[in-house]
Amino acid sequence: MLDIPPLVRVDVDPLTAAQIALGVCDALRRITPGGEADAMSAPHLPKVAGIDSAVSAPPHTAGPTATRVPRGAAAPPPPPAPGTLIQDRLAGWVSDLTTLHELTERLARATGLDESLQELLRAGAALVGARRGLAVLEPSDGHGPTLTTGLGLGAADLGHIETVPRSATPYGRILDGLPGAGGGSEQLPQPGGGTGYAAVADPRHREVAARLGYAASYALPLAAETTGRLGAAVWLYDEQAEPTERQRHLAGLYCRYAGEHLARVIDADRSRTRFATLAEELLPSRLPRVSGVRLAARHRTGPLGGGDWFDALALPEGALGLAVGSVTGSGPSAVAAMGRLRASLRAYAVMEGEDPVAVLSDLELLLRLTEPARSATALFAYCEPARRKILLAGAGHTPPLLIGDRRTEFVETSLSAPLGMLSCWEAPSVEVEPTSGETVLLYTDGLLQRTGDPMDRAFARLHAAAASVPKATREDPAALCDHVLRTVLPDGRDAVESDEDIVLLAARFD
Missing domain, CATH: 3.30.450.40 (GAF domain)
Structure with a gap:
């Protein structure tokens, strides 16, 4: 990298040439902090890169001549040693x-x-x-x-x-x-x-x-x-x-x-962007409009592309199907599995949506046949807005949160293992009757895990955030989701790169 011009002519015999592999360590050991040769090296000059500086000069090189100093004049500084400049350049x-x-x-x-x-x-x-x-x-x-x-x-x-x-x-x-x-x-x-x-x-x-x-x-x-x-x-x-x-x-x-x-x-960065774009494309681009209920959703994708998803679809006779879920793993394989699982759930919801247990049972069978090494959590809710009635079933998923003026509480769901964990999945469904003005909030466990707290404290933080939603904000499900995100994940933690996805799906009943 540095081109060091030769200062003296040096005749190198075969033995000296073999010392070239010694590197600059000998020279560095003999250099004092001031850059001068160590006293122990006197009267010989230090070796530099395997070259012995004490080699005698060639015959044609003239030796130093004495310079007479006039009386009363200061003596000139001694000339630098031949190896000093090389040492300085190496240093x-x-x-x-x-x-x-x-x-x-x-x-x-x-x-x-x-x-x-x-x-x-x-x-x-x-x-x-x-x-x-x-x-x-x-x-x-x-x-x-x-x-x-x-x-x-x-x-x-x-x-x-x-x-x-x-x-x-x-x-x-x-x-x-x-x-x-x-x-x-x-x-x-x-x-x-x-x-x-x-x-x-x-x-x-x-x-x-x-x-x-x-x-x-x-x-x-x-x-x-x-x-x-x-x-x-x-x-x-x-x-x-x-x-x-x-x-x-x-x-x-x-x-x-x-x-x-x-x-x-x-x-x-491009790979993360592609994964995020792919995941977004596999999720609903817009939510359906159903009389008697207003919907809003928020989704945060991790840098590797995760398997959290949500869905909302209009069903016959004015009904509404709501679903959230999470597939284990991350990256392209998890995103692909998430897309297949969501598409299959939509088909099962259209055929037998009024029975959430049957929907999740079919989904579990499909997962075991197509993804035997993967598990997933899911929650499906069959809603009848005209009657303000919700029938839901969950498979290892976090319980929904019911938010209103008079109550903020988690919906008690039956304890069940995730899909793909048991040879045959089945759990009883739960019926919920929200009153006018109440909102049902579905979410994935990524919201809790991004807090960095133990799960019990994370649940308490989520409950406190939902309970602190201002009354005017409760009328808008999108504003409610934003408030929950800001409160549960303070200091911008929802923007920090994390392996965990976040999904929120809010349904406000009029």
């Missing part, structure tokens, strides 16, 4: 490698795309001596994600920068492959005179730079060997400045590694 090399190792380790520990970009900007700013910067992601394959994030720049600052013509910005030239797209420095013209290196000529760019208070920038492309161009990173200087050759070299090496890391993160 600087080791320091650079250590710095890069620490920065790349920190980047490797970053989780998620946003955190990786912030770590990239912080490390790059430290390497090139800048204070602020921005990273623009725009993969060349056109599949996204496309985003801009800043270091020391707010949303308004990034908005101002985006008003600059794309061809006048360093990241725009990199992304569009314009001349000068290989990255480099540019400086704003100063009132006093010089323009510096690659001076900015666009008036809008100068105006934005003056508003944000930066006088120079340094840009580097972000790319990976397998995916090609990913984006660009730009660091901003408050004064006219330019990174040194050593800083540019280190920043280039770091961005080369960062590009490969970002490629892996982007690929994982």
Whole structure:
């Protein structure tokens, strides 16, 4: 990585050449913190990379000549030893490698795309001596994600920068492959005179730079060997400045590694997005409208794509079928199993929905035949809004919650094992009669598990959240679901990446 020019001519015999494999350890052991040779090495100079510096000079090399010092004049400093400059260069090399190792380790520990970009900007700013910067992601394959994030720049600052013509910005030239797209420095013209290196000529760019208070920038492309161009990173200087050759070299090496890391993160992010999209497509895109009841649902998918689902379908004679369930596992196989289970339940509900026990019995038989290594929980409710009557059965699922002005309580369901756990499943159904204005809330256990509390405390938290719903909010099932999510999962925990899905299905009876 560092090209060290030879300082002395050295004749290496076969025995010395065999010592080259010793590396730089001998040289590092003899270097004191001040960078001078250890006293124990005198009178011989230390070995560097297996080369004995004490080898005599070739015959044509002139020896040192004595210099007469005039009377009263200070003696000149002694000339540096032949190996000192090499040791300094090696010490600087080791320091650079250590710095890069620490920065790349920190980047490797970053989780998620946003955190990786912030770590990239912080490390790059430290390497090139800048204070602020921005990273623009725009993969060349056109599949996204496309985003801009800043270091020391707010949303308004990034908005101002985006008003600059794309061809006048360093990241725009990199992304569009314009001349000068290989990255480099540019400086704003100063009132006093010089323009510096690659001076900015666009008036809008100068105006934005003056508003944000930066006088120079340094840009580097972000790319990976397998995916090609990913984006660009730009660091901003408050004064006219330019990174040194050593800083540019280190920043280039770091961005080369960062590009490969970002490629892996982007690929994982795309996979999570595909799983989430697939799961959403397998769930109802809209809820049916049935006289006498209003419906609302909320769904949060984990990063790996889980198997939680819900369904609501209109049945003959003004009836309504409500279902929630969860399939064990995560990833594409769990999402596929969830889709098959939900589609089968819809068919059974149309044929024999008035008997929830029969619906779940058929579903259990199907699961054992098609997914013998998988289990699932499910709850199906047959609702008659005109009579305000609900007949439901559950298989290892969490009990529904009845929310109203006069009561907030869990519905007592029969204890039953999940589907696929027993050779033959059957459990009695339960009848519920909600009054006018009450809401029945169905949910999956992911809502409880994301709290991080034991199940008894999680149930208590859910009950308290439902009981604290304001009266005006109870009239809107969608607002009720949002209130429960905010209260049960405070501090934005519902947005934290988790392996657990969340499903809420609320039915308010008029």
